[in-house]
Amino acid sequence: MAPVHESLMISDLPLVSRYIDFHYYNPAGQVYVGLWCLWASATVFLALRVWCKLSRHHGLWYDDYILILSWLILMANDIIITVEYATGYSKGNWSEHMHILINTSSDGTVVGQTLTKTAFAVTLLRMTYASTRSKWPWQQAVLWFCIISMNGFMVTKCVFQWAKLCGRHDYQQSYRIQGWCLNYNFSQTYKEVGNIYNIIMDFIFAIFPWFITWPLNLKRAEKVGLCVTLSLGMIIAIITAVRTWWKDTPLMHQHDHWYIWRNAMSEIWYSGEVAGTIIVQCIPVLRPLLKDLHTTITSNRLTTSEATRTIGGTTWRGSTLIDHKKSFPSRTASILSKNEEKKSPGVFELMDIPEEPMATEQRQRRYGYYADAYYEPNSDSSVDLPVQGQRIQTTRTVTVTDKPLISFPTLTCHCTSCKRRSGGIGSYAFVVPKQNVQFQPEFNTPSTISPAGGVHKVFVDNDTGSGEPMQRTMCAECGSPVCIIEASGPDARCLQFGLFADSEGVDLSECKPGLEMFASKRVKWMPEVGEEVKEEA
Incomplete structure (x- = not known):
């Protein structure tokens, strides 16, 4: 459950909540609908992507396998979050078992975010692959830097999620990494930097296809259409930026009747980032399918309306x-x-x-x-x-x-x-x-x-x-x-x-x-x- 743990490092609520007498609104139904509708949408688009490639005998490549892995992680993460809300997350009185589920789903969100972006970076790498005589070797260097740095953030954030926090007795549980502790302020700053870095990567990957596609020998209309479909990640970048801003507002830290509901909505935003990134990467692959349908419809019209005498x-x-x-x-x-x-x-x-x-x-x-x-x-x-x-x-x-x-x-x-x-x-x-x-x-x-x-x-x-x-x-x-x-x-x-x-x-x-x-x-x-x-x- 990324919004709680990333903004408050597994929330301000201790192992035995200080707010056990406070009644929180239970948004379980809304969470179930939001998470699984997003997952179902990603499933449909990913299935169409795989079907289009296999039906045309193109085969699957590394980016396809990374997307499939991201989809599996999204599904597993949604299952864990569903279990959380079904076993008392909304009550605010979290047991050690609940904290373990929260940490696990938090890591799942981080991994899903990174892998979906990595899949698109691999797609761009394939488009820019050329010999040392390539006119644009800087593109490959930039993409490799983005892949390595993103995955570096992912690994460290996942490790920090399970670390003990120095001077915080609420973060000394037995399931945390033993032998060392992490400064609380540093951990919070590092996670915020990671979130901002994710937004920057989304914008870079949304702009990058224009540098690759524009020099190609295509009609301008075709270039624009291809670039637009490859740049739909800009929508995800905007969503991520809004979600990050909203998560850091003082309202998100206010423990009132709607505290759990706000965290639940933030979780849906996080899941939407992963599912949305999968969807926007599948849309360009579906362009040939849509063109085939358009050609078939046009051909049928021409056949029926052609003047023959x-x-x-x-x-x-x-x-x-x-x-x-x-x-x-x-x-x-x-x-x-x-x-x-x-x-x-x-x-x-x-x-x-x-x-x-x-x-x-x-x-x-x-x-x-x-x-x-x-x-x-x-x-x-x-x-x-x-x-x-x-x-x-x-x-x-x-x-x-x-x-x-x-x-x-x-x-x-x-x-x-x-x-x-x-x-x-x-x-x-x-x-x-x-x-x-x-x-x-x-x-x-x-x-x-x-x-x-x-x-x-x-x-x-x-x-x-x-x-x-x-x-x-x-x-x-x-x-x-x-x-x-x-x-x-x-x-x-x-x-x-x-x-x-x-x-x-x-x-x-x-x-x-x-x-x-x-x-x-x-x-x-x-x-x-x-x-x-x-x-x-």
């Missing part, structure tokens, strides 16, 4: 005119883009040789995990598209929807596998969500490059720098790379830069990679090109 064998869909009557064969597969109307700047067509679609059962049996990665049941078997005054038979269309291609994240990779498959010094791709890409029809069964035939071949690459298998698709006629799908991120499509390098109406000359991976394997004569650089995956 057939005139004389010609089908008009949106801004793409497709004629079914005429078709001229093409010798080789070719990749090109069509300069569409301004309202649909992200539509590209991929021309190649027709192939027979495989049966659903065979596709599922041979594709396995990636069975439906590219399947489009409504794809046309053969259509004819006018391009640059020529008519080329096509059965495959790559369509990038929702926004222009250049607005999607870009990356370049220097791993050995990408060098081998691209035949160059690395790979360069646009990372587009699965729902924003349509392939018609599906690719061939994953196999080795031979035997030849079909529109595209899918090679399952197990010798990757990250150790995770990935699908590399290529044209069966010319061998041009088309798309990469990682097993750890099946919801993303890495569309190769070369697909659109010579597209009409699309200027990719200024598309600098936003992320540079495996920089340690970059050729020596090549400069650093990514906005964010990682030595490994």
